[in-house]
Amino acid sequence: MKSKAWKEKAARLIFTGASSTAILIVLLIFLFLFKEALPFIKDPGISKLFDTSWRPVSFQGESYGIIPLITGSFLVTVLATVIAVPFGVIGAVYISEVSRKYEREFLKPFIELLAGIPSVVIGFFGLIVLAPFIKAVFGLQSGLTALTGALLLALMAIPTIISISEDAINSVPSTFKEASYAVGASRLQTIWKVTVPASISGITAAVMLGMGRVIGETMAVLMVTGNAAIVTLSPFESVRTMTATIAAEMGEVPFGSEHYRALFWVGIVLLIITFGLNMIAQKVFSKYGGRQ
Amino acid sequence: MRNRSSETFIYWLMRGFTYFIVVVIAYIIMDIVWNGIGVIGPDFLFEYPRKSGAEGGIWPAIVGTFYLVAGTIAIALPLGMASAVYLSEYARQGRFTRMVRLAIITLAGVPSIVFGLFGLGLFVLFFKFGASIIAGSLTLACMILPTIIVASEEALHAVPQSLREGSLALGATKWETIYKNVLPYAVPGMLTGSILGIGRAAGETAPILLTVAAFYLPRLPSSIFDQVMALPYHLFVLATQHPNAEAVRPMQYGTALVLLFLVLTVNMVAIMIRSRYRKKTKW
Amino acid sequence: MVDTGKKTDRKDVIVEVKDLNFYYDNVQALFDISMDIPVRQVTALIGPSGCGKSTFLRTLNRMNDIIHGTRVTGTVIVDGEDIYKSNMDVVSLRKKIGMVFQKSNPFPKSIFDNVAYGPRIHGIKDKMKLTEIVERSLKRAAIWEEVKDRLDKNALDLSGGQQQRLCIARALAVDPEILLLDEPASALDPKSTAHIEDLILELKKDFTIIIVTHNMQQAGRISDLTAFFFEGKLIEFGKTKQIFTNPVNKQTEDYITGRFG
Numbered sequence: 118m119k120s121k122a123w124k125e126k127a128a129r130l131i132f133t134g135a136s137s138t139a140i141l142i143v144l145l146i147f148l149f150l151f152k153e154a155l156p157f158i159k160d161p162g163i164s165k166l167f168d169t170s171w172r173p174v175s176f177q178g179e180s181y182g183i184i185p186l187i188t189g190s191f192l193v194t195v196l197a198t199v200i201a202v203p204f205g206v207i208g209a210v211y212i213s214e215v216s217r218k219y220e221r222e223f224l225k226p227f228i229e230l231l232a233g234i235p236s237v238v239i240g241f242f243g244l245i246v247l248a249p250f251i252k253a254v255f256g257l258q259s260g261l262t263a264l265t266g267a268l269l270l271a272l273m274a275i276p277t278i279i280s281i282s283e284d285a286i287n288s289v290p291s292t293f294k295e296a297s298y299a300v301g302a303s304r305l306q307t308i309w310k311v312t313v314p315a316s317i318s319g320i321t322a323a324v325m326l327g328m329g330r331v332i333g334e335t336m337a338v339l340m341v342t343g344n345a346a347i348v349t350l351s352p353f354e355s356v357r358t359m360t361a362t363i364a365a366e367m368g369e370v371p372f373g374s375e376h377y378r379a380l381f382w383v384g385i386v387l388l389i390i391t392f393g394l395n396m397i398a399q400k401v402f403s404k405y406g407g408r409q
Numbered sequence: 410m411r412n413r414s415s416e417t418f419i420y421w422l423m424r425g426f427t428y429f430i431v432v433v434i435a436y437i438i439m440d441i442v443w444n445g446i447g448v449i450g451p452d453f454l455f456e457y458p459r460k461s462g463a464e465g466g467i468w469p470a471i472v473g474t475f476y477l478v479a480g481t482i483a484i485a486l487p488l489g490m491a492s493a494v495y496l497s498e499y500a501r502q503g504r505f506t507r508m509v510r511l512a513i514i515t516l517a518g519v520p521s522i523v524f525g526l527f528g529l530g531l532f533v534l535f536f537k538f539g540a541s542i543i544a545g546s547l548t549l550a551c552m553i554l555p556t557i558i559v560a561s562e563e564a565l566h567a568v569p570q571s572l573r574e575g576s577l578a579l580g581a582t583k584w585e586t587i588y589k590n591v592l593p594y595a596v597p598g599m600l601t602g603s604i605l606g607i608g609r610a611a612g613e614t615a616p617i618l619l620t621v622a623a624f625y626l627p628r629l630p631s632s633i634f635d636q637v638m639a640l641p642y643h644l645f646v647l648a649t650q651h652p653n654a655e656a657v658r659p660m661q662y663g664t665a666l667v668l669l670f671l672v673l674t675v676n677m678v679a680i681m682i683r684s685r686y687r688k689k690t691k692w
Numbered sequence: 693m694v695d696t697g698k699k700t701d702r703k704d705v706i707v708e709v710k711d712l713n714f715y716y717d718n719v720q721a722l723f724d725i726s727m728d729i730p731v732r733q734v735t736a737l738i739g740p741s742g743c744g745k746s747t748f749l750r751t752l753n754r755m756n757d758i759i760h761g762t763r764v765t766g767t768v769i770v771d772g773e774d775i776y777k778s779n780m781d782v783v784s785l786r787k788k789i790g791m792v793f794q795k796s797n798p799f800p801k802s803i804f805d806n807v808a809y810g811p812r813i814h815g816i817k818d819k820m821k822l823t824e825i826v827e828r829s830l831k832r833a834a835i836w837e838e839v840k841d842r843l844d845k846n847a848l849d850l851s852g853g854q855q856q857r858l859c860i861a862r863a864l865a866v867d868p869e870i871l872l873l874d875e876p877a878s879a880l881d882p883k884s885t886a887h888i889e890d891l892i893l894e895l896k897k898d899f900t901i902i903i904v905t906h907n908m909q910q911a912g913r914i915s916d917l918t919a920f921f922f923e924g925k926l927i928e929f930g931k932t933k934q935i936f937t938n939p940v941n942k943q944t945e946d947y948i949t950g951r952f953g
Contacts, residue, residue: 121582121783128584132499135491139512139558142551146519149530207426215420216427224427226680231434233605233676235612237641238665241648242437245658275430305416326518333520335615336641340649360522360615367526367619372534384526388519395518501760571797575859578755579810579866580787589809590799 150388154381161375166382169348171357173366173376181379183386185348189263189356190332190387193342196267196352197274197331202324204271205278206313209320212279213286214308225283232276240340243269248341257353261343264352269337274327281326285319286312318401325398329391335360359387438669445666448659454667457627462647463657465627467664472629473542473637474611474671477621480546480633481553481610488550489557489606490599496558497565498587517555521615524552528620543633545621552616553606560602564595597682604679612672614641624650640668706731706870706900707752712766714744714751716759721747723925725766729917734892734901736915736932738908740947743921745904746794749872752902753789754782771869787814790863794875796855798847798862803830803839806847806858810866825865833861834891853884857891864895871895873903877910889914908948912936920944 157163161181168182212224247268248260289312297307313320343355344365363380370377456466492509500506528548538544568591576586614622622642630637644664651657707729714722722744729735737745750756751764754775768775775785787810799806807826816822826843830836835857839850847858856876863871873892877885892901892914905911911918912932919929920941928935928944939945 121585125582125584128587129499132491132495133505135488136495136500136509137505138488139492139516139554140508142554143512143515145531146523146527146551149527149535150523153526153530204426204430207423208430211423211427215423224431226677226684227431227434229680230673230676231430233608233612233672234434234437235614235641235668235672237612237614237645238441238669239437241644241661241665242440244648245661246440272430272433303416305419329518333518333522335520335522336645340645360520363522363526364615364618367529381526381530384523388523391518391520391523392515395514399514569797571793571795572799574755574758574793575797575799575862576809576813577758578753578786578791578793579813579862580783580785581810581813582783585813589813594800 146388150381150385154378154385157375157378157382166379171362173370173379179375181375181382183359183379183383186357186359186362186383187386188348188350189342190358190360192263192350192352192356193266193270193338193358194328194331196263197270198324198328200267200271201274201278201327201331205275205323205327206282206320208275209279209282209286209323210308210313213283214304214312225280228276228279231272232280236273236334236336237340239269239273240337243337243341255353259343259355261341261355262353263342263349263356266338266342266356266358267352269341270331270334273334273337274331277330278323278327281323282316282320285316285323288319289315322398322402325394325401329394329398332394333360333387333391335364339364359383363387438673441662441665441669444659445662445664448663449666453663458625459627461625461651462643462660463651463653467638467640467643467660467667469627469629470638470640470643470664471667473622473639474641474668476542476630476633476637477545477549477617477639478607478611480542481549482607484546485550485554485557485606485610486603489554489603490561492554492558493561493565493599494587494592497562498583498591513555513558516551517559519552521552521613522618524548525616525619527551528616533620538634540619540621540623540636541634542621542630542637545617545637545639546633548616548620549610549613552613553610556606556609557603560605561595561599564598564602565591567598568594601679601682604675604682608672608675608679611675612641612668614639614645617642640664640671644668704730706771707902708767708769709752710767710769712748712751712764712768714747714756715763717761721924722751725926727919727926727929729900729902731900732896732898733916734896734903734914735917735919736911737902737904737919737921738906738911738947739921739927741906744924745919745921746874748921749874749902749904752870752872753786753791754780755786755791757782787866788868789870789872790866790868791872792856792859792863792874792876794878796852796859796879798850798855798858800846800848802844803847803850803858804843807862807865810862814866829861829865830858832864832895833857834887834894835861851884853880853887856880856884856888860888860891860895868899870900870902873901875904875906878906885910908950920947922947 165181166183168180169184170180170182171185172180212221216224243265248265251257251262251265252260293311293315294307297311302310338358339361342358342361344357344361345355349356363383367380370380453466454471455468457468459465496509525548528544532538532544532547533540572590573586576590617639621636622639623636624646626636626638644661647657647661647664648654705728709725709727712722712725713720725748737749739745747756752768756762764776770785799809804826807829808822811822811825827836830839835854838854847855850858877888880888889910892903895901903915915932917930918932918935920927920935922943928939928941935944936948939948
């Protein structure tokens with residue numbers, strides 16, 4: 118009996134310990150990002166982060182303004198969301214409400230498959246196939262533009278949006294729909310006036326999580342957006358996102374340099390934005406009684 | 410009220426949107442397969458690269474990816490499954506449980522490049538592992554931990570409560586009940602669910618960029634503290650950093666195909682086993 | 693309240709409940725329950741859905757412990773031991789008190805492994821001994837003849853009635869003194885139900901049986917004592933014959949004659 122009680126305690130301790138590693142990792146992420154970034158505040162000073170340009174390597178004096186990087190990420194994210202939302206939501210509605218059973222059994226896993234394609238492969242496809250296509254269609258000098266990146270990112274956000282929206286749409290009680298049919302509404306009216314509004318919180322959360330994925334995505338944008346750190350709102354210009362900046366430059370900076378610390382600040386900004394989006398999505402999700 | 414034909418038109422429009430995505434996915438996969446299949450062969454798969462990857466094969470990158478994934482599984486799987494057991498079997502409503510759940514949600518949303526920065530700061534520099542298999546595997550393990558926890562918890566919840574009650578009523582302790590009457594039925598589901606996370610680890614580039622991947626290293630690692638080449642990074646290097654990117658295009662497509670094949674096979678197996686497992690299990 | 697149970701001889705009482713209150717979070721589900729349950733008799737707990745009879749049953753082997761946020765006050769004494777005392781060994785309590793659930797819950801293992809589950813947990817490893825226990829338990833649960841040739845088959849392949857008798861056999865295999873049956877026949881067809889009832893009458897020779905049932909006729913057929921629960925209170929407890937023919941309480945009478953519930 119003694120040994121049983123001992124085993125119980127040990128098991129509980131082990132499982133509790135294991136689950137606390139998730140908390141530990143989150144704390145360590147914040148800790149180590151700040152640890153590497155903080156010395157920047159003293160030298161050269163936090164105000165350097167608000168310079169108007171990002172020119173980390175320069176003979177006239179480096180500048181580490183992260184605004185152009187944020188606007189770059191912002192532009193690409195907004196474009197990608199605008200493209201992904203109609204496809205994602207219409208796709209989800211089609212799969213859960215319109216498609217036939219055999220269609221659904223093929224569509225769902227196929228779109229899940231898209232989520233599995235590594236981003237570097239998508240980026241590679243974008244570089245070799247999509248960029249020349251964009252260049253030709255719009256008559257640009259280079260196909261490496263914000264739009265090219267946004268198209269790839271939209272493609273990567275679509276499976277997230279579809280699968281979470283589809284869950285939300287599916288969980289609308291059939292009594293709602295029956296009530297709508299009972300007053301003589303057609304199937305289409307029921308879909309857009311009853312089912313979609315009833316699952317709007319789940320769909321919103323899906324879009325936000327999709328956006329989180331888009332902002333955080335690195336390789337595809339690194340490969341196709343051209344990486345010019347300029348403030349622009351034109352989809353046909355080359356832009357540079359926060360993620361791509363870290364990926365492209367971190368390999369070449371001396372550890373502990375100003376540039377190195379500035380890149381960690383970019384990481385912190387990125388982390389805070391995605392964390393915020395995630396929290397809002399969770400709030401929306403739980404408030405309106407999505408999947409618990 | 411709308412008439413039938415306009416409704417039918419709108420259905421066709423929705424179908425068009427949906428199948429457009431399918432066509433795009435299919436096009437990407439076919440493009441890679443079509444252009445990559447030509448270089449695939451024993452030489453390409455099992456030879457070392459020569460002339461910065463312009464010639465030879467990708468064997469060290471395949472082996473490197475394999476080591477990284479194996480290391481990631483060894484770290485993340487036990488940890489993730491144990492966390493799920495806690496959440497499903499032991500956790501009570503309370504601050505600690507809330508914090509664990511919040512941490513999992515947060516981890517799931519952290520961008521992969523931020524994991525890379527974190528791995529660089531903690532494993533590479535602070536623990537002084539250097540850019541190495543161990544640093545890369547630890548970083549990837551942190552990244553896929555939430556996927557494994559969520560999938561495993563789902564599998565544990567699928568085991569009916571009546572099995573736990575039946576066992577406890579016979580005088581089994583909580584751990585005996587979990588070990589003998591819950592885990593045996595949950596483990597297959599836990600594993601298949603986790604495979605999806607593992608597929609993601611195999612294909613990720615950003616986290617290993619800063620923690621492990623070697624630009625060009627035509628030999629195999631001798632310990633877990635060595636750098637390795639990895640398929641996703643190799644593709645990135647060939648496509649964007651190679652001085653003569655046009656000329657090595659076939660090598661790029663070949664690498665992309667091998668990577669795609671690897672990841673999609675793993676995912677497909679997971680999706681198939683999962684759907685079969687879901688259908689088969691009746692209590 | 694007529695408390696016929698109190699009239700039984702002290703040493704014949706095996707479960708003694710005093711001032712038992714039970715709460716789910718802040719909702720009180722049982723109010724001041726006191727009753728003495730005699731040894732080797734069948735005691736039936738009846739009452740409408742949600743009256744607390746199942747909750748009461750589960751306080752006797754502390755199965756409510758596994759539900760988060762529950763709370764108990766008062767005492768439950770089993771075999772002279774207060775089972776809610778702080779150093780109570782819940783494992784040995786549950787070994788002493790077997791339980792069979794409303795929905796049969798055979799484990800997805802072989803028939804043999806189902807019955808051997810309890811003995812193995814309690815440390816019996818010897819194959820011969822296990823075989824003997826399994827055979828004896830299955831015979832006692834009147835299912836041996838039906839399954840003796842396929843002990844290695846999955847228990848989920850048995851019919852509903854067989855599954856429930858297997859669960860009884862599984863409970864018997866750990867040598868309990870008391871059996872708690874939570875509507876064991878509610879999901880079964882009439883023939884299987886009759887089978888289970890015969891079995892209960894057979895088992896009461898060796899065990900104390902406490903059974904929750906929805907079915908008034910069933911309570912009348914098999915029980916020696918009947919307790920009527922309503923809205924978390926014990927309304928009336930006494931000899932079954934007396935309760936059914938001459939209930940003291942108006943609510944009991946209404947329920948028994950089918951005027952509500």
